[in-house]
Amino acid sequence: MPDDAKTRLLQAAGPVFADKGFQAATVREICELAGVNVASINYYFGDKERLYVEAVKEARRIKADRTPFPDWPADVAPETRLRQFVETLLTRLLSADAVPWPTRLMMREILDPGSACKELAQEYFRPEFEMLLGILDEMLPPDTPDYRRRQLGFSVVGQCVFYRLAGGVVSALVDEEELSERYDAEDLANHITRFTLAALGRTPPLGRQPSPPAKLRDIVPQESEN
Amino acid sequence: MPDDAKTRLLQAAGPVFADKGFQAATVREICELAGVNVASINYYFGDKERLYVEAVKEARRIKADRTPFPDWPADVAPETRLRQFVETLLTRLLSADAVPWPTRLMMREILDPGSACKELAQEYFRPEFEMLLGILDEMLPPDTPDYRRRQLGFSVVGQCVFYRLAGGVVSALVDEEELSERYDAEDLANHITRFTLAALGRTPPLGRQPSPPAKLRDIVPQESEN
DNA sequence: CTTGCTTTAAAACGATCGTTTAATACAATT
DNA sequence: AATTGTATTAAACGATCGTTTTAAAGCAAG
Known part of the structure; x- marks a missing residue:
């Protein structure tokens, strides 16, 4: 027998908590899904909340194992690394339909920080956020203040997590065929990377260059090449 | 002058639902806060869920009244309008500490679409999203496809809502003084607007200029790469 | 004052929650 | 074989949930 009752319980708890949240999830549903008695949760974990904490920790572990960030060789261009990071x-974020529950559970914890899981989420996100800042650093002027680097990192991350956190709104604002055609991870990564690189000046800007009726700007053509 | 029981109930329900969510909020707490009997909810609204729907609707109404988007005169530059929109x-998003509950309640509904409130949220957000797209349109090449305009709009909105949806992570990643000093609405609006305008080419790019252009990589074969 | 209707009040209902209890089955140790 | 400790079970416990019941209080109109 591969799994004992305790690990079966842990495996069953993740999806249920991810689907319904801590309050709405019931111990009876989890136990039924795990095929164990209702008393097992209290026997193995003490109470429901401790099981929840363990489930969040396991979600973090699974997500870190699956889809790890590549450790690039030192000579890879920052543009490429940014693209792959995004x-x-x-x-990770958009795989919710296929392999959902660890991501969904962690998202719940982010939005509604409960128990002692806030610091856990921090310790999980900080190293990856620092990795992103390292990538951006190579493209920023050396005198960029730290708070500005972080704000820039949040701009990149914000564009990404938006599609998960507010996915319901997105799917309500774009029709279904455009959604299935243009909003997978690859297309969105293309867009976000291009948007960010354009803001950093590593790529031609996305807007129209000439602003003919602009009277607030000088007409002197200081922009000349690209 | 003294509000009747029904409106008192509605006013009390909003903050409680915003704080705890639908499941965790109890009718007894709402009734105690409103100073009415527990049976009043079922008398006036039928059941708890219908009260919740009404609370969400009222949150939407309050939020639309407060902090409305300005309707600009026709000759305002799109840069200025984008800045004011952001x-x-x-x-709206960051006023959670001061005037919190309508925003918080709507955020809950976005993240966890319950009942029939999804379409309601859509009808609320669509016109304002279209307003944003109108602003961006003036700065985009005329041949920009529609899906790309929307993705760009989501990039702007995503940068903004990130600070509310993932505010717990943000406050865990930056120390407290930087948080109170650089992360108010005005500073973040400065950053996001500058970031976006730079991506569109309306503003000098944020990155360091002197560097081998990315295009050279495609032309000249670089040294060993995977 | 009575009538008819709306509103408020207290109490209890049935359901379900998380948790505990007590008994049993099993395996290893003495 | 007896004992010890762990694992598992069915059942019940107490608390709390949303909801319903029942009845009384308020109140305008006849």
């Missing part, structure tokens, strides 16, 4: 993050 | 959105 796509990895988006793949 | 700051208005951020002010």
